[in-house]
Amino acid sequence: xxxxxxxxxxxxxxxxxxxxxxxxxxxxxxxxxxxxxxxxxxxxxxxxxxxxxxxxxxxxxxxxxxxxxxxxxxxxxxxxxxxxxxxxxxxxxxxxxxxxxxxxxxxxxxxxxxxxxxxxxxxxxxxxxxxxxxxxxxxxxxxxxxxxxxxxxxxxxxxxxxxxxxxxxxxxxxxxxxxxxxxxxxxxxxxxxxxxxxxxxxxxxxxxxxxxxxxxxxxxxxxxxxxxxxxxxxxxxxxxxxxxxxxxxxxxxxxxxxxxxxxxxxxxxxxxxxxxxxxxxxxxxxxxxxxxxxxxxxxxxxxxxxxxxxxxxxxxxxxxxxxxxxxxxxxxxxxxxxxxxxxxxxxxxxxxxxxxxxxxxxxxxxxxxxxxxxxxxxxxxxxxxxxxxxxxxxxxxxxxxxxxxxxxxxxxxxxxxxxxxxxxxxxxxxxxxxxxxxxxxxxxxxxxxxxxxxxxxxxxxxxxxxxxxxxxxxxxxxxxxxxxxxxxxxxxxxxxxxxxxxxxxxxxxxxxxxxxxxxxxxxxxxxxxxxxxxxxxxxxxxxxxx
Numbered sequence: 001x002x003x004x005x006x007x008x009x010x011x012x013x014x015x016x017x018x019x020x021x022x023x024x025x026x027x028x029x030x031x032x033x034x035x036x037x038x039x040x041x042x043x044x045x046x047x048x049x050x051x052x053x054x055x056x057x058x059x060x061x062x063x064x065x066x067x068x069x070x071x072x073x074x075x076x077x078x079x080x081x082x083x084x085x086x087x088x089x090x091x092x093x094x095x096x097x098x099x100x101x102x103x104x105x106x107x108x109x110x111x112x113x114x115x116x117x118x119x120x121x122x123x124x125x126x127x128x129x130x131x132x133x134x135x136x137x138x139x140x141x142x143x144x145x146x147x148x149x150x151x152x153x154x155x156x157x158x159x160x161x162x163x164x165x166x167x168x169x170x171x172x173x174x175x176x177x178x179x180x181x182x183x184x185x186x187x188x189x190x191x192x193x194x195x196x197x198x199x200x201x202x203x204x205x206x207x208x209x210x211x212x213x214x215x216x217x218x219x220x221x222x223x224x225x226x227x228x229x230x231x232x233x234x235x236x237x238x239x240x241x242x243x244x245x246x247x248x249x250x251x252x253x254x255x256x257x258x259x260x261x262x263x264x265x266x267x268x269x270x271x272x273x274x275x276x277x278x279x280x281x282x283x284x285x286x287x288x289x290x291x292x293x294x295x296x297x298x299x300x301x302x303x304x305x306x307x308x309x310x311x312x313x314x315x316x317x318x319x320x321x322x323x324x325x326x327x328x329x330x331x332x333x334x335x336x337x338x339x340x341x342x343x344x345x346x347x348x349x350x351x352x353x354x355x356x357x358x359x360x361x362x363x364x365x366x367x368x369x370x371x372x373x374x375x376x377x378x379x380x381x382x383x384x385x386x387x388x389x390x391x392x393x394x395x396x397x398x399x400x401x402x403x404x405x406x407x408x409x410x411x412x413x414x415x416x417x418x419x420x421x422x423x424x425x426x427x428x429x430x431x432x433x434x435x436x437x438x439x440x441x442x443x444x445x446x447x448x449x450x451x452x453x454x455x456x457x458x459x460x461x462x463x464x465x466x467x468x469x470x471x472x473x474x475x476x477x478x479x480x481x482x483x484x485x486x487x488x489x490x491x492x493x494x495x496x497x498x499x500x501x502x503x504x505x506x507x508x509x510x511x512x513x514x515x516x517x518x519x520x521x522x523x524x525x526x527x528x529x530x531x532x533x534x535x536x537x538x539x540x541x542x543x544x545x546x
Contacts, residue, residue, distance in 0.1 A: 001273070009046065010189060011188065011191065011197070012190075012333055018036075018037040020275060021036030027323065030251025031239070031240065032323075033282070033286050034232075034239045035285045035322065035325075037278045038273040039102070040106055041105065042231075042274050043273070045224060045274075045418075046064070046274075049067070058209065058210075061271045064268075066268075067217045068221075069268045071263050072264030074260070076260050087458070089429050089433045093428065093436070094428035095238055095365075097406050100364050100367075100402070101409045103358075106353045107353065110352075111350075117129075124183050127185065128185060128347030131171055131351060135348055136354040138170075140355070142164065143160060143163065146163070172344050186346045187344060188343075193333060193335040196271065200271070202270050204271045206268070224263075229256065231425075233277075235282040235283075236252065236282070237457075239285065240453045242451065244290065244315050246457065247315075250453070250460055252460060252461055289315050295309060366403065372386050389447055394444050405428050408424055432449065451464040
């Protein structure tokens with residue numbers, strides 16, 4: 001974005017946008033777990049607008065300011081009219097496609113950074129490529145160690161959580177060792193502390209623009225609002241995914257209202273990139289706050305029987321971590337830390353883009369389905385939900401549709417029509433809701449495409465479309481359960497009992513209370529959202545607690 005907008009956005013602008021989003025959402029948002037900052041899609045939006053507007057002689061910052069102000073009004077209109085109720089139709093189909101797209105945007109940006117390194121000579125370019133690949137490899141190994149059985153658990157968690165930033169620090173100094181010291185490398189461009197990159201003030205003179213250009217910003221604001229409506233809400237949904245047993249409810253309408261505020265103040269008045277929910281950082285944040293425990297999988301047979309696995313017990317829901325990282329980010333705009341940031345070679349930054357892209361791909365539903373299709377069937381566990389699909393070609397068809405949706409979105413962003421890519425993303429929702437059920441059975445779709453968030457999270461927007469909560473309650477008590485291995489044991493009155501009771505009462509109030517049958521009303525039990533979209537019955541026994 002720095003290069004493609006003629007230095008309109010530098011390090012300070014991106015840092016300030018991250019600070020603004022983090023502080024506002026950490027303090028005021030209904031869901032403070034969502035990390036807010038400058039995303040890949042908004043980068044595409046910003047430099048595409050620059051390519052369209054600047055040849056007209058229109059002041060870029062003033063025009064972007066009007067986009068932000070119009071978008072603020074549109075965001076508030078969405079919030080007031082409860083437009084977020086449409087999230088009931090959003091499933092992992094569209095979320096996985098969008099997440100796949102964002103992952104490839106990161107990979108593409110990393111490659112683009114490396115292609116610009118030839119300006120410093122062949123030696124610098126090849127050294128940058130080497131460093132970028134080493135950063136990717138080392139950071140990936142840190143993640144592998146975190147999920148392995150090596151070392152003590154606290155050592156594994158330290159390596160997993162801090163391996164990537166330590167890798168960046170190490171390779172920033174590594175290029176100054178030996179003969180590499182004489183190689184000229186491009187580094188991260190920085191500017192004066194707490195000042196914009198260009199010679200201007202922080203307040204944008206949005207009144208210094210033709211009236212026609214101010215109204216010309218309206219269609220661009222519509223596209224931005226569509227993008228943020230989907231991007232931020234999807235980030236929020238994934239951060240509150242079914243794999244995370246959250247206790248506190250969501251507030252999508254209020255959060256979209258806040259997003260409009262940061263959009264208007266951000267680019268609108270300060271001339272910084274529009275901040276919104278980040279993928280994959282938002283779900284990574286929630287995952288980092290998960291407390292896990294160890295359980296045994298009794299459904300496996302043979303040598304695999306009795307093997308243990310770690311499952312999420314609860315999430316530490318709070319506002320401190322998001323606020324703290326925002327305040328710490330503000331500190332990086334100071335002179336000494338900007339000097340340190342200026343030492344980071346662009347090859348290391350490219351490696352960081354690769355790390356984020358690979359991490360996003362690794363946990364994406366499309367990637368997991370492709371890995372399943374590539375597996376040896378004789379070595380595929382019976383507990384894999386995809387193994388329950390009778391028509392095996394259905395998985396291939398579904399993955400092909402997801403890849404087509406990704407390809408269409410990614411292709412349009414490589415053209416001058418990139419400004420319209422939010423429309424392609426938004427069209428994925430009706431395709432999934434109204435078209436796919438004509439070709440896939442409800443059972444197949446329930447396995448291939450689970451709801452993104454649990455009924456508890458989605459209650460404020462009317463629940464998940466087409467989801468039978470009574471069936472989920474029966475499923476949670478072992479009735480018509482295809483795989484008993486999913487039954488997990490936990491009941492912790494001090495940590496989860498009250499939240500679980502509130503969640504059940506909330507579901508019963510909306511969908512009607514069921515009486516009798518396996519102790520639904522007579523026994524203290526808890527509903528927990530799971531990746532397959534089901535709810536799990538948790539008994540009072542407890543395994544080893546981490």
